[in-house]
Amino acid sequence: MTILYSTKVTATGGRKGTIRSEDGILDLKLAIPKELGGVGGATNPEQLFAGGYAACFENALLRVARQSGHRFADGDVEVVAEIGLSRNEADAFVLHATLAVSIAGVDQATAEQLVRDADAICPYSNAIRGNVDVAKTVVAL
Template identity: 85%
Template sequence: MNILYSTRVAATGGRKGTIRSEDGILALDLAIPKELGGMGGATNPEQLFAGGYAACFENALLRIGRQAGHRFADGNVEVVAQIGLSRNEADAFMLSATLFVTIAGVDQATAEELVRGADGICPYSNAIRGNVAVAKSVTVR
């Protein structure tokens, strides 16, 4: 496999520690969310995953749109990722995801087709397919 990009991020202290990328650009404190009994006040792995998934999926959507002849202006496409943390029957932690996609300038059928195409090329979607339940909500405006 030809790797196009690689990065390294070190975590220290688990969910209430820190993360730092090898180039120092990403350097964040982590905190357990209040909803999970923590103090909150800093980001957590689920928020980081949601941000990465939303950004990556939107970029995939813009690419699929361009290939289909649609040129979306900034603000015409928005992707919000909601990541859930729960437990399964074996008491193991599990993630779920919902992508809320809003697209301006196309009809509903076209928007849904573009989202299906983006789902096929997004690295996050491909990485979690078959392991994480992902729902998609597509809205046109």
């Protein structure tokens, strides 16, 4: 398999530390959210995952839309990813995900098909399939 892109990010200090990409573009402080007993005030791994998943899924959706003859303006498609953290029966931490997708200019059936097609090619969806529960809502506007 040919790798199309690769990046490295170094984490130090865990959830109360920092992350920095090898090129320095990503350079962030991390904090434990108040909801988990931390002080908050900085990003956390769940927010970063949600942002990456939302952006990646939207890009996959735009790609499958173009391939099926649909063109959307920037504001026509919105993907909101919500990442939740809980514990399972073994007291291990597990993630949950919700994708809320809104698409303007198509009917509901078309919107749902585009989301299914995007889910099939999105690297985040493929990485977590079978490991993370993902609920999806689709609204055609």
